[in-house]
Amino acid sequence: MLTSLNMNKAFTTLFLGLLLFCLSSCEHDKVCNIMDYIYIFPEQTIEEVAYIKVYTNERDFTEGQHAVEPDSLSKSQLVLPTDQTSIPFIDIRYADGTNSWSNQAELGRLTQKSIESAGCKAIFSYADNATLRNTINSSAIYLHLALQQLNQNGGEKTWLIDRIYDEDKLDVTERPEWQCVKGLKFTFYKGGKGAKVKIDAPVAEGVCGVFEELFGEKSEVFATYSLEGSNQKELRITVPAVSDALKEQLTFQVLESDYDSLNISLTNGSSQIGYATLIPSNHD
């Protein structure tokens, strides 16, 4: 009798133990086809920035389509419904034009405080406002090169070399030594470091000098651009596997920039330095 009671107790205990085990361990995974990526910024940041939007992928980011803005109820949050197959891009701009056009590498620089994933939400919290402000320091020239205005979501802008001057401020645009440079057109696309630029060969003057290496038989080529140096004034256009001479001709110093004009210093094939004024192609 006693043995039978012990057996019952033992079985009951084991059964309850196994049941508890299953309940605690066999929790079924939650499937989330769409997750809400919630980006939380310091409130002060939201108040200070002139523009803050998040895009699902780089194409939308570049073209400025399907942007998500801060939540109307909670202004420090941006809620992006997405799936794991997308790579979100955050676009932050201050009124002075400094910005962080963030690809994923840039996101790391935004010093995320924490990421939590719970259920079908992932929450990305960012550091304090002062840290963010120091991190978001990309030059306003990026905006000037590719956009018409601060609030434009995305796109590209084509620049023409209008006039070229020598070191004595004499107009040398029509001189033979600058003919290979004169008719170049540059179309800068929105993007951060390593964004695309299209270079069109001069139509009237034809391709000459070191640019023959760049264009070959083509009338346009693609490259990437970035602003280098501590003051982000060196506009460098990067084409893979080209000569040092061509690299030198595709490196410019930005002297002044605005949405409507761009003053740069450049060199010709004879290592002469010139100063060029570029204007948007749709400029009057």
Place this chain on the structure above:
Amino acid sequence: MIKLRVSYIPRLMKCSWLLLVLLISNVVQAQTLQDYEMQVRDIERFGNSYFAAYTNLFSSNFGFSLNQGWQGGAIPKQAGHLSFSLVGSTAIIPINDGNRYIRMDQLYQSANVIAASLTPGMFTDAKGGAISVFLLDPATNNRLVNPVTGDYLSANFNMIDGIGTGVGVTPFVMPQLSVGLGKSTELSLRVMPFAIGLNEGKVDVSAWGGAIRHNISQWFTDDEDPNFTVNLLLSYMRNKTSFTPNGERFLTFNNDYFSTAGTSLELSHHTKTQQALAFFNYRVNSFVEIYGHGGVVHQTSDLGTNGVFKLKINDAYVRDVVEETGYEYRDLFKSSINETVAAGGFGLLLGRGFVKAEVQYTYANTHIASLALRATLLKGD
């Protein structure tokens, strides 16, 4: 074990992003290799950190589960007692908010890799996160484009999907032979060598190991047949699982830009586990025994690839940029885990005479459940 490997290995075949490591290695040949070496190393480091994170739940628990399911209960006193067991065991790893996704910011950060913020772990039911790997200009870290098309010199794909079990498992079934050595001491051996053919390739599984258990309480009591006994168990298990794909289906492709003819890769996983446990057994009656057990277990686990990966450039533009058009790469990935954990649990033995069944629960790094059917072949002297 087999079921898991079969479903998990083909997913690893989608791991085409690894190819970009090789792509970059190749593209940079004609330029200054040293200039690009950091990019190549960075991608390797990123890949290793991701691969280790993806497989972590499996590789950190498989060895522990393989070394469970040793019998509890009273040990036959007679020398020559022989029994055969069929032992099944699996880790049962709860998938929760902490391990459902891999956070990209916790992996090795590389300037030439951009990826979705989250990607699923091995057992999660979700598609792999997007990833793009770029070739950068060494001087500026700018992404490079094809001057003709404007396309970035990059590879865009998704990381590995989760296999979608929703619960982490490491199942296996293994035969075991146990022989009594006398003085309530028993030696057990497990061996499992076999191979199975699949559409995708051949899976070779080998595991072996043994355990010795001894009744230490006999030295402290005169009772010839006590209901309560204490046993000490020392066990050792090791395994090797490898997947050899048919033809060139693993990490291979052929498109306008690249071909991987001649590639021969094998995925392999090795574990070694040592364990020391004490069992506290109580015989409820002649049909039922219960026990609790505890001790320590140590595991080493190595996951990686063997063989050679060959990449050839088909594209005329890229060929103009590089000197070499073929590249070979060995030892793509390797992930190693060394861990010592406390282990403890309980079990139930049911049966009398010829056949017994045993259910066992152990917590060793995670939950492990074992089920064994045991048949006595010889009673011994």
